[in-house]
Amino acid sequence: MPATISVSVQHDDFDLGEIVKAMRLQTAQVGAIASFVGCVRDINDQQTVATLELEHYPGMTEQSIRSICEQADERWQLFAATVVHRVGKLAPTEQIVVVTVSSMHRGDAFAACEFIMDYLKTRAPFWKKELTPAGERWVDARCSDQQAAERWSQDS
């Protein structure tokens, strides 16, 4: 059975507890749920960040995240994968993204969660702009994120 995949790109905040609860109740076969939550930091590259603004490519974003979740479902045994990614203006300490996956055992849940996050960071069309006391600046892509994603193709 293919995993239940849910993808949402939204302005509103999300509740991790509700996502986890829904996965627990989906089937009593679920033995492991792994989650990653990304948040807004107040300092990036030695600059104070007052606000983070997230832009995306509507349509392609949802489609690319769904495809990443489907790839995870092919590699590991999953019951569900849920990704919520926020867009618009966010302040330090706010949540940006959550990836939650459920499986029978923790190995698959941990691995799939990390895989989805690594691929999302390098493939899903989102862009961050930081508003700092020195003005606005677009965040540059990091080589370390690219390497984190490439790891998964070397493994197989």
Add this chain to the structure above:
Amino acid sequence: MIKILFFARIREQLGVDCLEWPVDAALSLAQLRQQLVEQRGGNWRAVLMADNILIALNQTVVAGQRLEHTTVNAGDEVAFFPPVTGG
């Protein structure tokens, strides 16, 4: 006509977020980019020819040699954007 979208830093550098662009004859993505650079002038060459630019056709990224071999047709959606930084 095709629809061309620009995102993030590229949208700001070019000062445009969306273009309706006529496509008369069969055109590859590489040729379309060349046409935009030639017809718009200004900083369009520097921005659209940047090494790290990403180009998507109908919401799928097309890269490298495939830019020469992928044809754009009426009704298609093409997008230019910088490397992604979500998550």
